[in-house]
Amino acid sequence: xxxxxxxxxxxxxxxxxxxxxxxxxxxxxxxxxxxxxxxxxxxxxxxxxxxxxxxxxxxxxxxxxxxxxxxxxxxxxxxxxxxxxxxxxxxxxxxxxxxxxxxxxxxxxxxxxxxxx
Amino acid sequence: xxxxxxxxxxxxxxxxxxxxxxxxxxxxxxxxxxxxxxxxxxxxxxxxxxxxxxxxxxxxxxxxxxxxxxxxxxxxxxxxxxxxxxxxxxxxxxxxxxxxxxxxxxxxxxxxxxxxx
DNA sequence: CTGAATCCCCCACGATACTG
DNA sequence: CAGTATCGTGGGGGATTCAG
Numbered sequence: 217x218x219x220x221x222x223x224x225x226x227x228x229x230x231x232x233x234x235x236x237x238x239x240x241x242x243x244x245x246x247x248x249x250x251x252x253x254x255x256x257x258x259x260x261x262x263x264x265x266x267x268x269x270x271x272x273x274x275x276x277x278x279x280x281x282x283x284x285x286x287x288x289x290x291x292x293x294x295x296x297x298x299x300x301x302x303x304x305x306x307x308x309x310x311x312x313x314x315x316x317x318x319x320x321x322x323x324x325x326x327x328x329x330x331x332x333x
Numbered sequence: 334x335x336x337x338x339x340x341x342x343x344x345x346x347x348x349x350x351x352x353x354x355x356x357x358x359x360x361x362x363x364x365x366x367x368x369x370x371x372x373x374x375x376x377x378x379x380x381x382x383x384x385x386x387x388x389x390x391x392x393x394x395x396x397x398x399x400x401x402x403x404x405x406x407x408x409x410x411x412x413x414x415x416x417x418x419x420x421x422x423x424x425x426x427x428x429x430x431x432x433x434x435x436x437x438x439x440x441x442x443x444x445x446x447x448x449x450x
Numbered sequence: 451c452t453g454a455a456t457c458c459c460c461c462a463c464g465a466t467a468c469t470g
Numbered sequence: 471c472a473g474t475a476t477c478g479t480g481g482g483g484g485a486t487t488c489a490g
């Protein structure tokens with residue numbers, strides 16, 4: 217990586233998608249919840265205990281709108297809704313794993329930088 | 334990647350650092366501005382035209398606090414301030430490049446998902 | 451079971467202007 | 471040159487409650 221691509225600072229540069237997508241506080245966690253296959257809404261709620269239903273729905277809707285996740289309603293009763301990764305969403309797992317690995321590897325340094333002592 | 338690490342959903346899971354850091358709208362761009370070596374504040378301003386000085390300073394301060402960037406004042410006059418990546422910041426470039434490459438590769442799909450047509 | 455509705459809060463972002 | 475000061479805004483995040 218020697219020179220910057222000329223469009224790096226353009227408004228439409230793909231890099232601007234990073235906060236656009238990773239800015240979502242829970243998106244990464246949600247995607248990882250789906251890595252092994254479809255999950256029901258209630259299953260996601262159990263896994264992501266710290267996320268309130270409203271915020272979880274928000275996050276899922278965002279991921280759905282951007283084409284990372286597909287939502288499927290299985291009529292009831294009892295009614296159930298499944299979420300699963302699209303091919304696009306699955307492809308995002310690759311850089312996501314890289315970022316998670318980095319975070320795990322440098323976890324201590326990060327904490328030290330934030331709170332020296 | 335078969336099973337999720339048990340701590341993935343813990344409050345202190347490293348994955349929670351992703352939005353923690355990538356949530357910063359300009360952080361990725363700033364880091365890439367510094368990939369080839371130290372840059373002065375004014376240089377960064379020129380590169381990042383769309384960022385106002387206040388926001389740029391905010392972003393730099395955040396990156397400095399988290400240990401990604403080092404700030405060096407060279408007394409004047411004329412005074413100058415240089416920013417450069419720390420080893421930690423440089424290590425972050427690796428997953429960052431992966432994310433940028435992914436974004437570039439799937440740019441079209443992303444736009445289609447957002448705005449079908 | 452799967453959300454939607456409501457209310458609130460905080461703060462990142464941004465525009466503009468000013469300073470040592 | 472390298473920022474600060476000030477003001478304004480929007481929206482994501484969260485707690486709680488309600489509904490089909």
